[in-house]
Amino acid sequence: MVTKIRSAARAHLYISEWMEHRGLSDDQIGNRLGVGRTSVWRWRTQQHRLNPEKIAALAEALDVEPQELWRPPARRSVDALLRDAPDELHETAVDIVERLLKRA
Numbered sequence: 001m002v003t004k005i006r007s008a009a010r011a012h013l014y015i016s017e018w019m020e021h022r023g024l025s026d027d028q029i030g031n032r033l034g035v036g037r038t039s040v041w042r043w044r045t046q047q048h049r050l051n052p053e054k055i056a057a058l059a060e061a062l063d064v065e066p067q068e069l070w071r072p073p074a075r076r077s078v079d080a081l082l083r084d085a086p087d088e089l090h091e092t093a094v095d096i097v098e099r100l101l102k103r104a
Helices: 016-021 025-035 037-044 052-062 065-069 087-104
Strands: none
Touching: 016 037, 016 052, 016 065, 025 037, 025 052, 052 065
């Protein structure tokens, strides 16, 4: 059965999950961003549509890459894990992932 996605449907952001994972409250994120806790609550509960700048600011406040907000904390991206890795380690990791995918 094919499910039709509404044209106004929004992508789910895992803001609450990342905040919990980092042990941060609405107040703490609000202080980092210079906004009130009510604003953070609205973003977290997705009662307010976020623009790319706000998503980037939230990601920085949570110490994650912006694209990670679309994944729960348990599903971290390989790119995020290797963000600060030296080139040699990055290439080794890519080689391992490619080999694993060939086995699948």
